[in-house]
Amino acid sequence: AGLNGWTPGPGSGTQSTKPFEGSTYYFAGSTSVNGVEQTVNLLAAGSSASAVDSQDLVAVFGGRIRSASESPTDRGSLTLTFLDASGGEISHATVNAQNTTDRWELAGDRVGIPSGTRSIRYRFEATPSAGQSNDSTLDASFLYVLPETAAPDLGAFGNTPAEAAQNPA
Numbered sequence: 831a832g833l834n835g836w837t838p839g840p841g842s843g844t845q846s847t848k849p850f851e852g853s854t855y856y857f858a859g860s861t862s863v864n865g866v867e868q869t870v871n872l873l874a875a876g877s878s879a880s881a882v883d884s885q886d887l888v889a890v891f892g893g894r895i896r897s898a899s900e901s902p903t904d905r906g907s908l909t910l911t912f913l914d915a916s917g918g919e920i921s922h923a924t925v926n927a928q929n930t931t932d933r934w935e936l937a938g939d940r941v942g943i944p945s946g947t948r949s950i951r952y953r954f955e956a957t958p959s960a961g962q963s964n965d966s967t968l969d970a971s972f973l974y975v976l977p978e979t980a981a982p983d984l985g986a987f988g989n990t991p992a993e994a995a996q997n998p999a
Contacts, residue, residue: 892938
């Protein structure tokens with residue numbers, strides 16, 4: 831859906847050559863380490879402070895990452911940072927992509943939301959290894975806050991229309 835609601839790094843933007851879904855994906859541009867991020871306020875999104883502090887919720891996050899075919903490949907990672915009411919970091923979780931070049935790799939994780947969390951920052955970071963541009967790209971990003979008893983599909987069909995037909999419990 832483009833970069834609405836996201837904060838992209840300098841010189842980055844979207845491209846439209848073979849996205850995973852939709853018409854565009856995030857491209858880091860020609861700078862060194864670059865990325866895009868979004869912060870979600872859990873209370874504004876409908877969670878209560880008592881539900882978050884109960885430690886009965888998990889964050890399921892991920893996206894489709896792909897690198898250009900070059901050696902060595904540029905590297906992509908996803909980081910979820912749990913923030914308190916004043917924006918201070920409580921903890922974070924990072925997932926490093928395998929940096930596939932022949933397909934959109936599903937990368938992500940499921941982590942417990944620590945007590946005191948009020949916002950979650952989702953960040954994709956691209957780190958170049960070779961070439962003139964930073965060619966680790968992101969599409970179909972997602973972040974769900976769910977009860978810890980829910981078990982969404984994190985496999986090949988996770989975050990696709992096929993998942994919608996599945997029972998997450």
